[in-house]
Amino acid sequence: MDRRIDRGQATRQHLIAVATELFAERGFDGTSIEAVLAQAGVSRGSLYHHFASKERLFEAVVETVHTQVGEATLAAAAKAADADPRTLLKTGYLAWVRLAGEPVVRRILLIDAPTVLGWRRWRQMEEQYGLGMLKDVLQAAVAEGRLDQQLIEPFSHMLLATGNELALMIALADDVPAAQASAEAAFDEFVTRLLQPPATKPAP
Amino acid sequence: MDRRIDRGQATRQHLIAVATELFAERGFDGTSIEAVLAQAGVSRGSLYHHFASKERLFEAVVETVHTQVGEATLAAAAKAADADPRTLLKTGYLAWVRLAGEPVVRRILLIDAPTVLGWRRWRQMEEQYGLGMLKDVLQAAVAEGRLDQQLIEPFSHMLLATGNELALMIALADDVPAAQASAEAAFDEFVTRLLQPPATKPAP
DNA sequence: CAAGAAACCGACTGTCGGTCTGGAAACTAA
């Protein structure tokens, strides 16, 4: 039991907590390392001992937020488990939108993360929770004959994108409740149509 | 005819051209003003005479690129005018994906613009071309009784988001032709299902 | 009690976005 390591982990966690708050409030560019140091009461050398760069610090923040969000969504979806894919999607979406209302999630995950970390790394992290859950649900739809196996990959990406877009739309709307209602209805219709058993051809 | 103004416009355009190239290549953060000055052979004072800040310069770049892309997509869609909404959407989407392959479009419009300009301003610009065209097409679908009027607004956003997501997916894929084919098939199926006349209820 | 390592400190550096003063060239009014 090395007390130095405990201490190190403590300041590390503390830095992440402080940085999370500041990043959520002012964004990545708007948050200076100096501000983090001042707020955390930690020296420069200490911070750079734990994180190689500002990006790395941000990355650590994203990771923790992402994990929290993923678990929360998972918990919400668990309540509606073994329902049909459509209600399952809707439930997960509602949970997601509620979470995306928080500045921490919106600013860090939706706005800054993709550009700071790069699209590839970002999607790679999404794979673990968001995309993973969507694929599971779509897999169930495949089992019901509502979807072709091949479509799971692209459809999951598309659903994720629409979910994020709607979440941003709601979060930044002038009239939040109205946007909420509109988006909810639209998403419902959207999912319903999307998971219809494949018709041979649409009406001409 | 003031020759001073002509000269000013010339350097302004030159700066935009140089900045476009550098922004596309290295991104917004990765491009220093100094680099633009050096590449353009222009002094600091001159640049800041024409653009109040780096963001403003970027904004000007985004505007020109956006206009070009919009016109190109419009031209491609015009060839398939007065077709049914489904083929119209597919045609526009293909044109868009081809354009998004260019680093200039991908890096500047898809990756940097939303964060640098902010989501609101970005969507406001999209309204003019991307969203506008999508709404027109969806309006036609409404006229055919395939869609409710209320759904135009959210659906256009969702389609835009999926289009951008798929474009990024293709552009950054390891196997581009495969991703291209997969995305194309998925988008086709997606649009087909989305524009089906509203069934009363999906099969239980 | 050394010896060594992990955690921490803070002055310092280079870069970068942005400002400011000054001046030259093109135009206008007298």
Added chain:
DNA sequence: TTAGTTTCCAGACCGACAGTCGGTTTCTTG
């Protein structure tokens, strides 16, 4: 022609900031 005005350009300068580096403290281990 000349005095005044506007537009454009030049480049020294400034403050902020991310990241570095030699040194110090604090703890564990042999």
